[in-house]
Amino acid sequence: MDTLERIASERVAALARVHDLSREFLRGLDERPVGAVAPFEDLVGALGGPLPERGTEPVVIVEQLAAAVEPGLMASAGPRYFGFVIGGSLPAALAADWLTSAWDQNAGLAATSPAANAVEAVVAEWLKDLAGLPRDADVGFVTGCQMANFTGLVAARHSVLARAGWDVEEDGLQGAPAVNVLIGEEAHATILSALRMLGFGTRRAIRVAADAQGRMRTDALKAALATLRGPTIVCAQAGNVNTGAFDPLDEIAALTRSHGAWLHVDGAFGLWAAAAPSRRHLVRGLQDADSWATDAHKWLNVPYDSGIAFVRERGLMVQALHKSAAYLVRMGGARDGADYTPDASRRARGFALWAGLRSLGKDGVAELVERCCALATRLADRLRQGGARLLNEVVLNQVLVRFEPRGGGDGDALTRAVTARIQREGVCWASGTRWRGQEALRLSVSNWSTRERDVDRSADAILAALRAEEAGR
Numbered sequence: 141m142d143t144l145e146r147i148a149s150e151r152v153a154a155l156a157r158v159h160d161l162s163r164e165f166l167r168g169l170d171e172r173p174v175g176a177v178a179p180f181e182d183l184v185g186a187l188g189g190p191l192p193e194r195g196t197e198p199v200v201i202v203e204q205l206a207a208a209v210e211p212g213l214m215a216s217a218g219p220r221y222f223g224f225v226i227g228g229s230l231p232a233a234l235a236a237d238w239l240t241s242a243w244d245q246n247a248g249l250a251a252t253s254p255a256a257n258a259v260e261a262v263v264a265e266w267l268k269d270l271a272g273l274p275r276d277a278d279v280g281f282v283t284g285c286q287m288a289n290f291t292g293l294v295a296a297r298h299s300v301l302a303r304a305g306w307d308v309e310e311d312g313l314q315g316a317p318a319v320n321v322l323i324g325e326e327a328h329a330t331i332l333s334a335l336r337m338l339g340f341g342t343r344r345a346i347r348v349a350a351d352a353q354g355r356m357r358t359d360a361l362k363a364a365l366a367t368l369r370g371p372t373i374v375c376a377q378a379g380n381v382n383t384g385a386f387d388p389l390d391e392i393a394a395l396t397r398s399h400g401a402w403l404h405v406d407g408a409f410g411l412w413a414a415a416a417p418s419r420r421h422l423v424r425g426l427q428d429a430d431s432w433a434t435d436a437h438k439w440l441n442v443p444y445d446s447g448i449a450f451v452r453e454r455g456l457m458v459q460a461l462h463k464s465a466a467y468l469v470r471m472g473g474a475r476d477g478a479d480y481t482p483d484a485s486r487r488a489r490g491f492a493l494w495a496g497l498r499s500l501g502k503d504g505v506a507e508l509v510e511r512c513c514a515l516a517t518r519l520a521d522r523l524r525q526g527g528a529r530l531l532n533e534v535v536l537n538q539v540l541v542r543f544e545p546r547g548g549g550d551g552d553a554l555t556r557a558v559t560a561r562i563q564r565e566g567v568c569w570a571s572g573t574r575w576r577g578q579e580a581l582r583l584s585v586s587n588w589s590t591r592e593r594d595v596d597r598s599a600d601a602i603l604a605a606l607r608a609e610e611a612g613r
């Protein structure tokens with residue numbers, strides 16, 4: 141065999157092995173410990189050492205890789221992972237993601253992949269339809285909601301400064317009119333980092349007070365806006381990362397609009413309430429914003445990484461993000477994905493989205509959202525009945541609880557201890573947070589494969605951990 145033939149046959153062997161390894165992993169997902177079991181140093185040790193001088197065959201490499209990382213994998217694709225807001229991968233989306241890797245398309249330009257850009261054009265329309273966003277909005281496919289927030293705010297910065305007669309792309313921010321940026325007290329950390337990257341800084345952002353569930357208070361927003369002149373951007377939130385609460389978008393949109401300001405909505409997971417009839421009221425007014433950011437790798441259950449930015453006014457994203465060079469050839473009439481994202485070369489995320497959404501259909505997306513919300517309510521009820529203190533109104537898929545010693549005492553310490561024990565025991569996985577000055581355990585039900593029995597088993601495990609800590613075991 142010559143070298144190319146050998147490589148081709150090794151490739152076939154490696155992919156076949158990966159197929160088996162993936163099947164084994166997915167089959168075991170339901171029963172493996174949900175948390176990783178190996179200490180970090182052991183993983184580095186198993187993977188590490190100097191890069192060998194000589195290469196190894198692909199099939200051996202994938203076996204070594206799978207064996208070395210196995211004890212460090214989280215079962216976050218599985219049904220009893222409730223950490224952060226994660227979500228798994230729908231079978232169709234996962235399968236399409238494999239193809240995406242095999243196809244190895246660069247989604248940056250239609251010239252680099254007509255297929256990747258065509259699928260984005262189609263998926264963009266589906267997503268706007270599902271979320272009830274304006275039909276004309278532009279859509280960019282990015283790595284996650286961090287970059288979706290950044291991208292939406294790049295368009296916002298462009299627009300509010302252009303209206304003030306300033307070309308921020310050409311002239312930058314030095315000497316530009318000051319831009320007022322208002323954010324809720326409970327804005328997500330990625331809004332803050334977006335403001336840093338945009339050159340607005342976080343110290344200058346005006347923090348608008350929030351209520352006990354973390355919703356922006358519109359009286360406070362109104363008062364703050366009344367004192368401001370000039371270019372202004374308001375960042376609201378659909379789905380607080382702890383409580384799941386929604387800022388009152390209809391009132392915020394009305395205030396923002398009457399002030400002539402730009403409204404950006406961070407809807408990393410909450411945006412999808414719009415797709416579910418029983419939750420749609422939570423996002424009333426959503427469609428009146430100017431830009432939106434969301435994730436598909438969270439609640440839409442496509443593989444990492446997949447975030448989406450939308451901008452109402454057609455053309456603004458292109459004006460703010462357009463890249464040109466003689467070699468970046470354009471195919472007239474086709475979508476060039478790079479015009480809608482900060483990236484140039486880019487993974488073809490649209491394929492997995494297309495497949496995931498097609499496998500669910502509109503009804504299936506609504507059902508996924510409704511089911512996770514119903515399961516979150518079930519989980520909250522069980523935990524409360526078992527002695528946990530529920531800290532949030534469970535309006536969506538987030539549950540926030542805390543454990544307090546029966547005879548009085550240190551609830552923070554008990555909550556931390558129960559959280560650590562659950563993570564160690566591995567029946568389910570969730571992590572801690574601080575809410576309004578107190579330790580809490582936060583649980584997010586975001587996975588397509590979670591069923592009632594997973595929630596019940598997890599609630600039992602959490603309550604057993606509480607009993608064990610109470611008994612000092």
Ligand SMILES: *Cc1c(COP(=O)(O)O)cnc(C)c1O
Nearest residue numbers: 284285286328330381406408435
């Ligand atoms: C997760 C999340 C983000 C950040 O999304 P990434 O996909 O991690 O970049 C932003 N905002 C909210 C409300 C989130 O929940």
